[in-house]
Amino acid sequence: MSQPLRLGIAGLGTVGVGVVRIIRKNAALLSARTGREITISAVSARSKSKDRGVPLTSYAWEDDPVALATRDDVDVFVELMGGSDGPAKAATEAALAAGKHVITANKAMLALHGQALAETAEAAGLSLRYEAAVAGGIPVVKALTEGLAANEITRVMGVMNGSCNYILTRMEDSGLNYQDIFAEADGLGYLEADPQLDVGGIDAAHKLAILSSIAFGTRVDFDGIELEGIERISIEDITAAADMGYKIKLLGVAQMTGRGLEQRMQPCLVPATSPLGQLQGGTNMVVLEGTSVEQVVLRGPGAGEGPTASAVMADVCDIARGFALPVFGQPANTLAEAKRATSQLPAPYYLRMGLVDKPGALAKIASVLGDAGVSIDRMRQYGHADTAAPVLIVTHKATRASIDTALEAMEGTGVLASRPVALRIEEL
Amino acid sequence: MSQPLRLGIAGLGTVGVGVVRIIRKNAALLSARTGREITISAVSARSKSKDRGVPLTSYAWEDDPVALATRDDVDVFVELMGGSDGPAKAATEAALAAGKHVITANKAMLALHGQALAETAEAAGLSLRYEAAVAGGIPVVKALTEGLAANEITRVMGVMNGSCNYILTRMEDSGLNYQDIFAEADGLGYLEADPQLDVGGIDAAHKLAILSSIAFGTRVDFDGIELEGIERISIEDITAAADMGYKIKLLGVAQMTGRGLEQRMQPCLVPATSPLGQLQGGTNMVVLEGTSVEQVVLRGPGAGEGPTASAVMADVCDIARGFALPVFGQPANTLAEAKRATSQLPAPYYLRMGLVDKPGALAKIASVLGDAGVSIDRMRQYGHADTAAPVLIVTHKATRASIDTALEAMEGTGVLASRPVALRIEEL
Numbered sequence: 063m064s065q066p067l068r069l070g071i072a073g074l075g076t077v078g079v080g081v082v083r084i085i086r087k088n089a090a091l092l093s094a095r096t097g098r099e100i101t102i103s104a105v106s107a108r109s110k111s112k113d114r115g116v117p118l119t120s121y122a123w124e125d126d127p128v129a130l131a132t133r134d135d136v137d138v139f140v141e142l143m144g145g146s147d148g149p150a151k152a153a154t155e156a157a158l159a160a161g162k163h164v165i166t167a168n169k170a171m172l173a174l175h176g177q178a179l180a181e182t183a184e185a186a187g188l189s190l191r192y193e194a195a196v197a198g199g200i201p202v203v204k205a206l207t208e209g210l211a212a213n214e215i216t217r218v219m220g221v222m223n224g225s226c227n228y229i230l231t232r233m234e235d236s237g238l239n240y241q242d243i244f245a246e247a248d249g250l251g252y253l254e255a256d257p258q259l260d261v262g263g264i265d266a267a268h269k270l271a272i273l274s275s276i277a278f279g280t281r282v283d284f285d286g287i288e289l290e291g292i293e294r295i296s297i298e299d300i301t302a303a304a305d306m307g308y309k310i311k312l313l314g315v316a317q318m319t320g321r322g323l324e325q326r327m328q329p330c331l332v333p334a335t336s337p338l339g340q341l342q343g344g345t346n347m348v349v350l351e352g353t354s355v356e357q358v359v360l361r362g363p364g365a366g367e368g369p370t371a372s373a374v375m376a377d378v379c380d381i382a383r384g385f386a387l388p389v390f391g392q393p394a395n396t397l398a399e400a401k402r403a404t405s406q407l408p409a410p411y412y413l414r415m416g417l418v419d420k421p422g423a424l425a426k427i428a429s430v431l432g433d434a435g436v437s438i439d440r441m442r443q444y445g446h447a448d449t450a451a452p453v454l455i456v457t458h459k460a461t462r463a464s465i466d467t468a469l470e471a472m473e474g475t476g477v478l479a480s481r482p483v484a485l486r487i488e489e490l
Numbered sequence: 491m492s493q494p495l496r497l498g499i500a501g502l503g504t505v506g507v508g509v510v511r512i513i514r515k516n517a518a519l520l521s522a523r524t525g526r527e528i529t530i531s532a533v534s535a536r537s538k539s540k541d542r543g544v545p546l547t548s549y550a551w552e553d554d555p556v557a558l559a560t561r562d563d564v565d566v567f568v569e570l571m572g573g574s575d576g577p578a579k580a581a582t583e584a585a586l587a588a589g590k591h592v593i594t595a596n597k598a599m600l601a602l603h604g605q606a607l608a609e610t611a612e613a614a615g616l617s618l619r620y621e622a623a624v625a626g627g628i629p630v631v632k633a634l635t636e637g638l639a640a641n642e643i644t645r646v647m648g649v650m651n652g653s654c655n656y657i658l659t660r661m662e663d664s665g666l667n668y669q670d671i672f673a674e675a676d677g678l679g680y681l682e683a684d685p686q687l688d689v690g691g692i693d694a695a696h697k698l699a700i701l702s703s704i705a706f707g708t709r710v711d712f713d714g715i716e717l718e719g720i721e722r723i724s725i726e727d728i729t730a731a732a733d734m735g736y737k738i739k740l741l742g743v744a745q746m747t748g749r750g751l752e753q754r755m756q757p758c759l760v761p762a763t764s765p766l767g768q769l770q771g772g773t774n775m776v777v778l779e780g781t782s783v784e785q786v787v788l789r790g791p792g793a794g795e796g797p798t799a800s801a802v803m804a805d806v807c808d809i810a811r812g813f814a815l816p817v818f819g820q821p822a823n824t825l826a827e828a829k830r831a832t833s834q835l836p837a838p839y840y841l842r843m844g845l846v847d848k849p850g851a852l853a854k855i856a857s858v859l860g861d862a863g864v865s866i867d868r869m870r871q872y873g874h875a876d877t878a879a880p881v882l883i884v885t886h887k888a889t890r891a892s893i894d895t896a897l898e899a900m901e902g903t904g905v906l907a908s909r910p911v912a913l914r915i916e917e918l
Binding site for chain 2: 385
């Protein structure tokens, strides 16, 4: 048996504690499978005195994650603090400079600084691994970088933010509005410290940007994602979608086209009976499409102590086994600059708006849609007690550009009581 | 860039041709991702003259796969001939003896000789990889050996024979009986040369036996699988199941219990709206459950040129990248002998039988079930033109042992017109 692989763990929140638990409980299994003992040399977190439910006294304590990352008795620095910059980035850079492998669950850091960190790691012949950063317990980074390595990847899609999916499925189950369920999720600790990261779609977009880079051999381009959160989804949207046989999901899609790389993270309507439509609560799903493999779909828990720690530990096992590969699947200095493209593929759209209660209001909207080349498949106007008449429209297939043209023209009609919601309908 | 990785490919059927195609088409991608050129030195198949739709003249030809496997210019022997013994095994053994890594899609060989081959490979420090042997394009071997390596695996389940699933879904779609659709599938080339391998559940059981070994650290124990094929499933079963909201799937389940390892591959009823129930045609699905990750589900094409070649090439990429791990995830000489156990977990059962048209026949069956401790949830007797009355029974939860007791006692009642069909109902 080889030398033990010695970890230094920075961050003892849910995931950090989960990693400690697995190492203590599955020591025999881990060494049987990797041929090495996996040990923890030192840990670091904000509060030394907090009771975290696992014994930590046998590990050295460091207040400073940079000091932890550079200790002589640490082979692998495990970064579980989070935050795109600050201590996480400083300690990761220090670890790489000191010749340590790095494992991180930090999608924000990778989405914003992945290219530089990858170049640094690869120049030093070190691993920088991040299975836990994308889709929790689902081994999707491995599936994409290794399992489908012989494929030209054509499309990556997924529901990758469990908190948003929790909110959307809870709204439907309870019939309560967005604000109520948002407050509930926040109270249960399901949301990031800055909830906008979740409900604004930013966290999911970080993950999509990382998968895009691996899939298409392009530099991570978070800013190139067409991004829309779930804050404007109302219970009326969810009910109307359900009436038509759809569910609303925050769906990410990245695909390489002749015009460039399309990346979007937006709430969409998907058929209720489709695998994506059936996703409940915090479950994630990622769809990978390649020229040879056709389509592979992966489903599993997107967060939580056990699943996320399982993913961190998969990276630990790979390093223990001596596996080394470029951070994004091919050398970072060979990744191309992504050429951004917006989707031109027509799709049906769901539109919801409030119209002022005047004769001819609906006719004006219909006419504006017609002028933009958008034809109406179905339309409903609901009875209403207040002055705004709720109207739902499902269009025939239209490009996003023509929908945007129509939405803009609607603003000039003077009949809108509120800004319309426009959601793409994905027939998966 | 390192030296090229040179392959020798034995077997140029669908999968072999697919591998050649990927290597020719994706050469740049493969070397970008693995850091090495992937080349083919030599190929071997039964007929040299057959036109296979890919140019083969730049590769050396060997009539004898053993000669191919031991060539000096071959680093990796790719075995795509099939058959548990004969040339496939001889050439695999010859390759390992000559110091070559081996990649195979041969589940039969691994299920029957995996232990000995693994010991040989590991003693020589060679890789023996087989992603393509289980669930076609789905990277499930990688997910289990690597992605979930830190988990104690508790259960593995799956629909892993596309041909059986094709037959069952086509029966439902067409309303035709088993014999008709079997003939159709055979005519389309969807079945193995010995169709019993497919419809008898043997092929799927080979795959389950391999996954069990990885999951539970036990030696492959194909003979320990409770095995039942789909030959006795009639269109009446499919229709009756559909009426009750179920689909019939050939489902494999392996789980470690306090009593030992349970492995079964049997047709079951699963809820029609469940992910397993929704599987169409040749699509496979594998469910992996572990103590940390909870549940991960993988879905994708279970066969076909592109998907299977994708899986073979994933192994090629791993070897090119220098990844090495034990054949079944931990050293073969540390795998425990599986202690066999039969399932004692109660489940509802679906029973179908023909009863002779005599007064009291149904009462006798009901009484026999009661005596065995099996209580009836629902029962239907259909109108009938001939002498046997078709009866369907759905039981409350019962153990397989009590169902078997009841089935045996029914034989003695003299009221059975045909041997009953008993299918477990899995509430997934």
